[in-house]
Amino acid sequence: MNLAVAAQIISFLAALVLLSAFGMLVQRRMYGLIHLFAWQGLFLSISTAVVGFVAGKHHLYISSVLTLSLKVVLLPYILHVLIQRLKIQKEVETVVNVPMTMLIGIALVIFSYHLTAPVREISTLVTRSVLAIALATVMIGLLMMITRRHAVTQIIGFLAMENGLFFAATSATYGMPLVVELGVALDVLIAAFIFGIFFFHIHTTFDSLDVEQMARLKEGD
């Protein structure tokens, strides 16, 4: 596979990642959200494998497999179970309406391209063009955390942010050292568990997973 083709494939996968990020921003149903998240993980995993193949970095295959097993299989499964156990309603409420969120998301993408312009000029990597998309994915994940009210959607936003960071790492520097990546993967797993425990407690305390309820914890004047 020559470099030009690889660059094309990676760009295509990056576009899919961005698309799934936007999809998550728009998606109103909980299961749909989790599926989109799993899809994003899949694209990420494939693009990691492609980068590893092109650049000859074989440890990226391990990262790719890790991503596949964690973000495509395990975490969506945990979230599924959580939703069923806690009998969470399937509709997702948003704070800001969807078209508005989309517009902000588009603005963020443009902003990321603007930000990474200097990097793209000096970089020589195959993957340099996708750095902007990685950054945009991070910011869209954060945006999702801001605009959603439900705790489960917030953790999906958080995990989407993590996806973006991972993508940025592979695209900007051909991935971090393996030890670091293993650590990060473990962190994500543990974060998911902790979130799960917290969800359970929040649910028993407030009878809901709507984070608006937590405003009641605020210290009064």
Add this chain to the structure above:
Amino acid sequence: MNPGPIDLASISVIILLCAPLLVSLLSRSQRLLIYSGFALTAAASLLAVFAGAWTVWSGETQKLIMLIGLPDLPFHLRLDPLAGFFLVVIGLLSFFVSVYSIGYVKGFLGKRSVTSLAIFYCLFLAGMYMVVLSDDALIFLISWEVMAAASYFLVMFEDERIENRRAAFLYMVVAHVGAIAILLSFGVLAGLATGFGSFSGYTFDAMRSAHFPTEWATVAFLLSFFGFAAKAGVVPLHVWLPEAHPVAPSNVSALMSGVMLKTAIYGIIRVTFDLIRVFPWWWGAIVLVFGLVSAVMGVLYALMQHDLKRLLAYHSVENIGIILIGIGLAMIFTAFKLPLLAALALTAGIYHTLNHAMFKGLLFMGAGAVLHATHERNMEEMGGLIHLMPWTAALFLIGCISISALPPFNGFVSEWLTFQAFLLSPSLPSPLLKLLIPMGAALLALTGALAAACFVKAFGVTFLGHWRGHHRPNVREADWPMRIGMIMAAAACLFLGILPTLAIGWMDAVPQQLIGTSIGTSAGAFGWMWLTPVAYQRASYSGPIVFFGILGIVIAAYLLLHVRPGAIQRVPIWDCGFEKIDQRMQYNATSFAMPIRRIFGFLFNVKERVRTSQQTVHKAFPKKLYYSLHVRDRFWGWLYKPVIAASFWGSRKVGRLQQGRIQAYLIYSFVTIIVLLVFLR
């Protein structure tokens, strides 16, 4: 190697730092704890006095570098005559108070555990010694904080009372605002000494050898003066003092008022005369003006008080003012290159520092003895204690005479020296100062007179007349350790009053070190009998002659008017035809202070109200009269209330950031990231 004074001083500090271990081991046997703990602090204090006196006597400077503390930033200790002098001041009173405490603290036995009192007492003393011994900014600030924190816990000792907690909190706030200013000041000095890139400027040696540009030196001076003034209780930063001193146990108030305030004086002298060295005259003018304001306001506030310890606390404000007058004059004279006069004014200032430590310690110990016996702080409820507590009364009277600056005791000598410095100010080259400074002398004279009036009130109402209170407690004289502590302080007052020439000759090393000139040769030109600060034609004072003269008059009066048979007859008092005269109708503190309250009332926030009871037959014959009087500090309303209100307002505004909604917090971080990416990429 022969142990030098600095080794002795370090051993003393180490003893005090280790004493809390012993004290906490003994906490099961409280009585043993009191005896051994305070005996240990007394011994350590004596050691410090010895080290300090030796240093001042020899005029030598010793240094010690301790390789503990932060890596690459060792602690520097230094014992020069200035530090030695303050070591003597602190150590001497600490010794007296430690002896006194053996008796005083026993009063708490059976009521509450005194373990914490003993522990923090040791740490407090250790902190004060370390402040004067330290020779770099780091250990100075550490010791300063140890001292502040320990005294905070001492003020908090009887923490079940809300006034103690409030006073301790106020003290903590003011102390820390001051400490921040001192920290910034040292930061400026250290940065200018070796450049802001390196840390080596934190030693005082580096600051000494540096040359500071005037504007930055001024910033450093103003910051440090603010910080030390907050600790010293200079008006208008004095508000914590009359709250904290009365509620602390009396032995602690004696130390706080007598010597802790002096560490601030030490700091001012150290920073201006030793670290910065070259300064314009108006720095001295600032110190002088604040000193004058503190002296006058302090004594006027004191006159309005009827809580004995609160009254004494306000007098500390006054005396700190007098000390600052001396130091301010010394700074002005130094700036105008008049070293002899500067040495005179500085000697007056530090002599008053020593004197104030002695008599204020004595007075607080006396007040503590009264409190110990009567469990009453309000003077209006006391009276006639001279019959029940003759020792305490006599010793308290000595303290009163000393603080009122009357011969033959020590207060007179130092205030007289301050006046000499004032009266020599016409030799200044600036006509404006020539005109203005003598007016300061007039204010100082007013202060002295008002202080005398105040102590006539304090002594008269507390010890003379009949018991004014409703129910009479079982009053017993102070026990022997308390008496011995007070007697030693009174003896020191007398000694420093009668033989000032010896004392000044001894402390000459301090002006010699700081200004390069001393007044010892001229002051003692006519032997130990006569004190001639500048020249004998100008002014002279002989303590021994005055003392024996007064003693002779007193003995003659006693023989003629008291011992002679028939000289004293006891008859019923004339009651002006009003038959039901009782003890509540005596002259009391409020009535004594009324004329002065009328004259200077505009300086206070006075609320005086008289109300007659409703159930009367006729307006002219009210059955009951209700009188209420509230005198408040105007500074509280002017300076502190706005600051408190502003900080609450600001906190409320900032508090709005706390939405309680996760989205809001996420937006904060999101916006922060975006802004940083836009501006810092």
